[in-house]
Amino acid sequence: MATDRINKYGKGREALLEATVSVVAERGLQGLTFRAVAELAGVNNTLISHHFGTKDALLHEAVAWATARSIRLSDLSAAEIVNEDFARNLVELVAREPQLQIFQYEFVLESRRRPDLREEAVALYEGYIEALEVALIRQGHTNTKPLARAVFAALDGLVIQQLTVADAGVVREAIECIGQLLEANLARKNAQENLSGTGGRPG
Known part of the structure; x- marks a missing residue:
């Protein structure tokens, strides 16, 4: 053993x-x-x-390692679009290494009870949000910081659901819906810019 x-x-x-x-x-x-x-x-x-x-030093190192590994494996900053491939890869990552995600949730929840951990818990989440923002900027979105936070909140919640109450297939479909909403948001932005460029006159 x-x-x-x-x-x-x-x-x-x-x-x-x-x-x-x-x-x-x-x-x-x-x-x-x-x-x-x-x-x-x-x-x-x-x-x-x-x-x-010390145990605290071990914990802090583990948080940094887990976050970096999770961001790298999910490839958030490199994502060209939240599509079927992205959804499948994220769901497979959670299924393959559930302990990686559970560890981070345990740490964030513990930061509610231990204020000395809060700054690191904030940094953990900001790392994901910043990685998503890089992808959103590259895709042409605007107002990217709050948008990245909203998208990450949705993805984060779906990961929790996959770990606890939801089937992986259901979660994958929901992630694909996030991608469709992002595409619609970008299309609306581009349409508004085109209208502005012609003085508000279509055509």
């Missing part, structure tokens, strides 16, 4: 962060201890202490 854990997580720094994410996803932040991470990773407690020093 211990050999299986070592094969899965290894002994490197990133592997320990991945094990940390899994512990929090399964047990919540109250269950995060060096011992729990060590048991899951199949290593000695002292190795984790050597890499991170």
Whole structure:
């Protein structure tokens, strides 16, 4: 059993962060201890202490790692359009690595109880929103900051639904609807700009 854990997580720094994410996803932040991470990773407690020093340091590193990994895998900033491919990839990511998303939700909820975590929780969300804004600007949208926040709120809520109460297929269809709404918004903006360019006279 211990050999299986070592094969899965290894002994490197990133592997320990991945094990940390899994512990929090399964047990919540109250269950995060060096011992729990060590048991899951199949290593000695002292190795984790050597890499991170304190439990809070381990947690902060894990948040940064999980957020960066999630943004990279979902490819938010590189998304050309929220379409069928984007929807399928996001749903598959959540299904493949649910602990990655659950960990982040656990952390954000804990920031309600621990004000010292709030700044980092805000930064976590702003990282996603900024990545989405990059994509929206490239697509030609305006008022991109609030739009990115609204789109991310919808995607975030759908991820929670997939993790808890909704079928993956239902979530995928809903994500595709977000893409259709964005396309309609962009088409309306372009139509208004064309009208303005002709003095408000169609044709």
